[in-house]
Amino acid sequence: MVVGSWTPIGSPPPSQSSKKYGITQPISLAGPTDVDIQRNTELEKLLVDLGLYESKEEAAKREEVLGRISLIVKDWVKQLTRQRGYSDQMVEEANAIIFTFGSYCLGVHGPGADIDTLCVGPSYVNQEDFFIILHNTLAEMEEVTELQPVPDAHVPVMKFKFQGISIDLLYASISLLVVPDDFDISHGSVLYNIDEQTVRSLNGCRVADQILKLVPNVEHFRTTLRCLKFWAKRRGIYSNVTGFLGGVNWALLVARVCQLYPNAIPSMLVSRFFRVYTLWQWPNPVMLCPIDADELGLTEWDPRKNPRDRLHHMPIITPAYPCMNSSYNVSLSTLRVMMEQFKCGNRICQEIELNKAQWSALFEPYFFFEAYKNYLQVDMVASDADDLLIWKGWVESRLRQLTLKIERDTNGMLHCHPYPNEYADTSKQFPHCAFFMGLQRKEGLSGQEGQQFDIRGTVEEFRQEIHAYTFWKPGMEIFVSHVWRKQLPAFVFPDGYKRSRSSRPLSQQAGRISEDFSESQPGSAERQIKRKRDDRLEDPKPEK
Known part of the structure; x- marks a missing residue:
């Protein structure tokens, strides 16, 4: 099987008979066997047992919350219209x-998942109005908690909880004085006379709409995506x-596999997913459709x-104009980690097909704190919980830069594995949380057993950038x-003990790092936090 080929921009579209399957003919048109149907029943039952589906009551509450937010933004726009002297x-x-x-x-969200939302408003209501006036309105509402504006993000967003439901709210100002109730966001005219930032905000909705149109079977796509998101x-x-x-990256990867196996059911698609992406030749892009000719002069991936x-390193191209790489954040280090996990998933699916394993084996957790010998610990503290929420969001958004800087300063010889989970030391009297990053020397450097990597300068450069935060407040460190x-802190082990290394799956016992690491004195984070808090009593200014 050959995977990873793509249709160049400007190439003729695929024939009518295969158009719904994407840029190539399917790999297989085979449907399920009786054994596949049995495995599919087992998989779907497991997904239910794992609690991946929300209740009818929660679904109704989400609809109610969306209705309330809709009324709030309508009132906000009317208020601004009146204040600006319109008729x-x-x-x-x-x-x-x-x-x-x-x-x-x-249609693949689970219990407690956030809702990605976009507010489309008229041309005279801008991002500043959104992040100041609407923000202040939400801040005064009892139903709203954990309000966190992130205006400096690649796609600016306001995060909050409304009656306990997590909301990520974007804003797009389009070139209309009045936004009609039947506004069609998928129409190309919506992109006229707007900047690239607004295009990015709009394209989340436009991409989701196109994905659902480009998969052969929406229900099979949804079940497969729900499964693989949980696995990831x-x-x-x-x-x-x-x-x-x-989320959008996983959706695009799954949609492409659905196109390649249009008659397959979820149990087959999950297995084919790992087979396809274990063999995929990156950086060949994943594409659901050909890239259209440029319509409005907007920058497209090319x-x-x-x-x-x-x-x-891992281009996954969105199907709505302007087509973009949705996975530009992937680094060499994180691609390496994902490829290892694809291979692991492929091995388990092969065992399931041979009746040597059950579906539950696919969803075993990854024991990150037993996978490496060396780690970076990134601790964050703030004066109160609200400040920590904002500070943590900023630091997390920059962790990718730390990975890239380490790759740069070690010439790619030191791989990084940033772990997405956050941890908190609840025994502290001040708000605290931490992120961790595994460190591993690049394979094939056996001739340099004694090599050390001194990245103190790299870390200091990262810290300087972090402290340049526009909304920094005294107490944020x-x-x-x-x-x-x-020497890992006890608070990263929720069960209160560390698993023995011998109990780890064999798939996680490879790739250890043996050399010393010259970043700083190991285990010094807690001492630094205490010393820094003492110093802050005398000098509340941020370090530059």
Whole structure:
């Protein structure tokens, strides 16, 4: 099987008979056997037993919350219209619309999942109005908690909980004075006269709409995606912000496999997913459809024209104009980690097909704190819980840069494995949380057994960038320290004990790092936090 080929921009579209299957003919048109149907029943039962489906009551509450948010943004736009001196008729017609995208729109969200939402408003209501006026309105509402604006993100977003439901709210100002209630966000005209940031905000909804149109069987796609998202979270590789893959990336990968096996059911598609992406020749892109000719002069992914696109390691291209690489965050280190996990998943699926394993084996957790000998510990503290929430979000959004800097300063010889999970030491009297990163020397360097990697300068450069945060407040501090596996803090082990290394699956016992690591004195994070808090009483200024 050959995978990883792609249709160049401007190539003729596929024939009508295969158009729904994407840019190539399917690999197989085979349908399920009786054994496949039995495995599928077992898989779907396991997904239910794992609690991956929300209750009817929670579904109803989500609909209620979306309705409330819709009313809030409509009132917000009418208020701004009135304040800016528009006529009474304009105030009456003023409107904003809430769209959903991501897992909720695709129908694969689970209990407690957030809802990705987009507010589309008129041309005279801008991002500043969104992050100041609407933010202040939400901050005064009792139903709203954990309000966290992230205006500096690649796609600016406001995060909050509304009646306990997590919401990620984006804003897009389009080139219309009045947004009609029947506004069609999938139409190309929506992109006229807007900037690239607004295009990115709009394209979350446009991409979700296209994905559902480009898969042969929506229900089979949803079940398969729900399964693989859960698998990715269990294996620690579900996080766009830290350099792995987020929801839209997994959706696009699954959709492509659905196109390649259009008559397969979920039990078959899960197995084919690992087979396809274990063999995929990156950086050949994953594409659901050909890239259309440029319509409006917007930048599209094209490594022949754009030098930066040639640097992408794992391109997964969105199907809505302008087609973009949704996985530009992936680094060499995180690609290596994901490929290892794809191979592990492929081995388990082969065992399931040979009746040597059950589906539950696929979802065993990844024991990150037993996989490496050396770790970086990134501790964050703040004066109160609200400040820590904002500070943590900023630091997490920059962790990918630390991975890239380490790759750069060690010439790619030191691999990083940033772990998406956060940990908190609840015994502390001040708000605290921490992220961790596994460190491993590149394979094939056996002739350099004694080599050390001194990345103190790299870490200091990262800290300086972190402290340049626009919304920094006194009390927000970050500490980066090296810890060996045996010195990991107790709070990362929720069961209160460390698993013995002999109990780890064989698939996780490879890839140890044997050399010393010269970043800082191991285990020094707690001392640094205490010393820094004492110092802060005298000098509350951020370190520059």
